[in-house]
Amino acid sequence: MTSRARLVLNPRACDRCGRCLPACNQNAIRVGRAYIMVDWNRCDGCMECVRACDRGAIGSAATDAASRARTATRPVKPAPVKQPAATPRALSANPQRSCTVGGFTWTILEAAAMLSVTFAAFMLKEVFLASEVVRALPSEVMVGVRAVALAVFYAVQIVLLRYLVRRRGGVFSDALGLSRQNESVNEMAISFGLVLAGLAITRVTATVYSMITRSLDLMPQAGADTITHVFGTSVGGLVLASVMLVLVGPFVEECVFRGALLRGLEARIGAWPAIVIQALLFAAFHRSWWLFFPMTVLGVALGWLAHERRSLWPAIALHAAYNSLTVGAVIWFMRAGG
Numbered sequence: 654m655t656s657r658a659r660l661v662l663n664p665r666a667c668d669r670c671g672r673c674l675p676a677c678n679q680n681a682i683r684v685g686r687a688y689i690m691v692d693w694n695r696c697d698g699c700m701e702c703v704r705a706c707d708r709g710a711i712g713s714a715a716t717d718a719a720s721r722a723r724t725a726t727r728p729v730k731p732a733p734v735k736q737p738a739a740t741p742r743a744l745s746a747n748p749q750r751s752c753t754v755g756g757f758t759w760t761i762l763e764a765a766a767m768l769s770v771t772f773a774a775f776m777l778k779e780v781f782l783a784s785e786v787v788r789a790l791p792s793e794v795m796v797g798v799r800a801v802a803l804a805v806f807y808a809v810q811i812v813l814l815r816y817l818v819r820r821r822g823g824v825f826s827d828a829l830g831l832s833r834q835n836e837s838v839n840e841m842a843i844s845f846g847l848v849l850a851g852l853a854i855t856r857v858t859a860t861v862y863s864m865i866t867r868s869l870d871l872m873p874q875a876g877a878d879t880i881t882h883v884f885g886t887s888v889g890g891l892v893l894a895s896v897m898l899v900l901v902g903p904f905v906e907e908c909v910f911r912g913a914l915l916r917g918l919e920a921r922i923g924a925w926p927a928i929v930i931q932a933l934l935f936a937a938f939h940r941s942w943w944l945f946f947p948m949t950v951l952g953v954a955l956g957w958l959a960h961e962r963r964s965l966w967p968a969i970a971l972h973a974a975y976n977s978l979t980v981g982a983v984i985w986f987m988r989a990g991g
């Protein structure tokens with residue numbers, strides 16, 4: 654399992670010549686349209702595939718310098734690959750590598766499948782909760798049913814993400830940028846600072862937007878999807894809201910939107926178009942014309958953070974902090990209102 658960190662897969666450089674397949678004694682590689690799959694449970698780290706691939710579609714972070722020296726001594730087809738292990742900033746300037754996290758590259762088809770299932774599961778949840786049977790339940794039971802439906806909705810997404818990664822021999826945490834990266838204190842301080850800056854920008858934007866739309870009488874009335882309506886006003890309901898909206902929700906949404914979708918789009922259209930498109934889809938996912946603008950701004954901030962830091966944790970932290978301020982404000986207003 655230690656070998657997985659040393660292979661860097663770049664399906665975009667692969668011409669499917671098949672040379673890596675017989676080179677692998679462990680039969681750990683599969684190559685298909687738009688993907689290279691390595692079964693990490695079989696891979697013993699011999700690096701024969703790296704030596705067999707003269708297009709640089711399979712690279713080794715650990716032996717990259719030596720590999721470059723080797724390939725320089727023999728004729729090779731031109732290929733825009735073989736980048737050295739890079740800092741987050743260098744990666745962001747390099748569109749060939751920017752979509753690969755932990756040796757796993759999401760394809761646009763996988764991202765589209767993930768998003769489709771997310772939207773479909775969301776609609777099913779809404780239809781179920783709006784059904785006569787559920788609406789006829791006592792309000793205390795309704796809160797529990799809503800919480801279970803939300804938990805199932807999140808679980809479906811995690812199961813599908815895990816399936817998509819495992820079917821190509823990937824590792825869930827690596828493929829989603831959740832693995833520990835042994836960052837220096839300096840790098841962690843930069844991530845922390847960017848999360849704080851992102852929180853300030855997105856919250857100030859949301860507050861100013863809220864003030865402007867309220868003064869123009871454009872702010873909609875509270876609907877059936879408010880936190881207190883969904884989770885109730887009891888202490889238990891608010892604790893449940895905090896767990897779901899501050900911990901579980903941000904984690905799952907970041908895995909879907911900034912983990913799979915952003916990486917899949919990046920691989921096809923480049924970083925900034927991918928950041929903007931996933932932010933628009935993220936905003937649309939919240940099903941509110943009024944929320945569309947602040948959610949787009951939040952989506953851009955989260956997308957840029959995930960892209961820039963090459964890890965999902967800063968984006969999860971920003972999303973969780975953003976939601977915690979929203980939940981905190983609801984609780985504060987509720988208590989102030991008696």
Ligand code: SF4
Pocket residue numbers: 666667668669670671672673674684689705706707708709710711
């Ligand atoms: S050797 Fe390289 S280019 Fe050929 S199929 Fe394998 S990964 Fe693709």
Ligand code: SF4
Pocket residue numbers: 656676677678679680681682691695696697698699700701702703
């Ligand atoms: S490092 Fe060796 S065992 Fe692992 S995929 Fe490459 S050739 Fe196969």
